[in-house]
Amino acid sequence: MFKKVQKLPELAEELNISIDTLRRDINLLDKQGKIKKIYGGIKLVESEFAESPMDARMVGHLEEKRMIAQKCSEYINDGDCIYLDSGSTTYQIAKYIKNKKNLTVITNSIPVVNELMNSAVELIIIGGKVRLNEQSVIAYDYLFNFSELNILKAFICASGITLEKGISDYNLEEAQTRKKIIDLSKDVYVAADHTKFGKDVTIGIASLDKIGYIITDRNIDRSFLQKFKTKRTSLIIAE
Template sequence: MFPLERHKKILELLTIRKVLKITELTEELNISVDTLRRDLNTLTKQGRIEKIYGGVKLVESRFGESSMDERMVSQLEEKDRIARKSSEFIHDGDCIYIDSGSTTYQIAKYVKHKKKLTVVTNSLPVAIELMDSDVELIMIGGKIRREEQSVVAYEYIFNFHELNVLKAFICCSGITIEKGISDYNLEEAITRKKMIELSKEVFVMADSTKFGKDVTISIASLDKIDTIVTDANVNASLIPKFKKTSTTLVIADE
């Protein structure tokens, strides 16, 4: 298991069990105490965990966006259904963009069997998930955001316009009819705006908790979004409202 994979596993376990002893982690991960200490030191320096007597716990988010690691293990059933439904729009031979995010990450496992598929991504977990598949993988270049396990790209570093992306699968933190989609982080928003601009078809993958929120940074109005895929818990009153827009709302049932 690579260090990044171990870090992800540690954070997943802590999100579920809140506090873990050193002995529990070494047994769960099947690694030595020395290796675990190196991993814990890294996560502590990143501000993700806090060492306590005999063990570790997560550093709690105090405001704004919850951490990537918290989101990776929250509402997994809904996110999995959204990903499975979204994968139906992906066909052999497509060139797609998969955004960084806990919901878009779930789609990676559903596209591994596609033939002649090209995936462009800024998500390190997506890249790791697809590494051993036959998918042609393109990682965009830029600055790594450790807390989001993503790469935020800049025009002067990565030539976006060389990409010929057919479909983009985008994450967001907020969706409203009036303002469209929004996010908490400016750098992530810039990358998403660029991919929306370049892609021929734009899909937003968002669980129902994102609706009715207009957060810090605007990404795009609804007229730039072709389809939003969400779960069955979405407020029923929103469905007729979306029918009056150019954006198709798709509900991922069980």
């Protein structure tokens, strides 16, 4: 089983910052009620009713997200044109694709742009309003011509996944961007850890018949494995 508690040395190494900087950030997040400090590490405080801020999600279920991201990268080939959604899991994907050849990445995620900025990957960032809490760009048709995009594979995040309603999220404008990308993309992958299953949150994004693949971690409730056999969506477990 993956660890639910993140240790400080592991986080400092993953985030490429010093222990002193990490401790300052942790103290701030603790005061804001976004994390809980425990002996030797931290634990994410999760809300059942609202989206956790991006900075808190970046350190929650980190090992699972890294495994999911690595599995996603196996489906990305040289020469692909892909979309990387805003989210803590899709951000991890960026770390595994820097050495792909002739790869084009379209994204609305500022952390993804920062991660790939000095790589050989060709970057296209969609235009719109910056959503500060999510560190993403909310797109508008009059600022970005979606119809011109030719996306082979889209990697989408979601806050909720159910068999009945499909994937969902908390923010309407974010959901609208995802709907457009899903409609334009040849293959759609949802990258989501096990905590997202069984939840149907505020805004519906797409039913499962529009999703080709869901890549998740091995801590998923095993009852979902059997249930997904009745759906066209392939459930892939990152081991």
